Amino acid sequence: MMGAISIAIHVTAAATLIGPQILMFFAVIPATWIIEDDEKLKRAITRVIAARFGMLAGISLVTLLVTGLFQYYTTVPESVRAAPEDYLFGTIFSLKMLMFTILLILIYIHMFRYGRRISALSDQVIAAEEDPFSKRSDEVKELRSELERARQKSFGFSIFILGTSLIILWLGVVLGEPTVAWTKLGL
């Protein structure tokens, strides 16, 4: 019973991790491209979206980790857990944990490398917009296009995060399928 509840929560968290990523990619970020010449407005909007999206992703990741470990110790048969390497389960589970670690690393890079660079450039563009005499117009133009390129790179990088999340989802589905996961290896 507890196992079933845990799996229900685990799958809900998986949906909450992936659904918003697809919407961000397909609709939300493209919608922000409409705002072209008001960096202050664009920044304010993307800040709310990023903070709330990040909250959903963070809660989902922690929930997946907690329920996933709980499942490992409760719903996985004792015989499989005693020698996971003898079953397909062991291979899939190790791969899933490897991909989960890679996912955390990719998210870290996305936040701290790309996120910080975009914030810094955005600050500079806003400052230039507010005081148009402080910088020459070609300098402001250059800053704007640098910011644009940084945003494009960040958007491109997020494809890897979505791809990794989907691979983990599919590995999870296979883990939950006894006819595959409990198959004994080497027979």
Ligand code: HEM
């Ligand atoms: C450290 C993190 C994680 C651990 C330890 C973990 C562990 C597990 C385990 C042990 C199962 C098998 C449950 C069973 O016996 O049926 C499972 C199933 C599953 N996992 Fe995870 N998982 C983790 C992260 C994730 C993530 C990030 C996703 C999605 C992106 C995910 C999606 C799924 C799905 C869809 C299932 C199938 C549930 C079913 O149909 O029974 N898991 N997970």
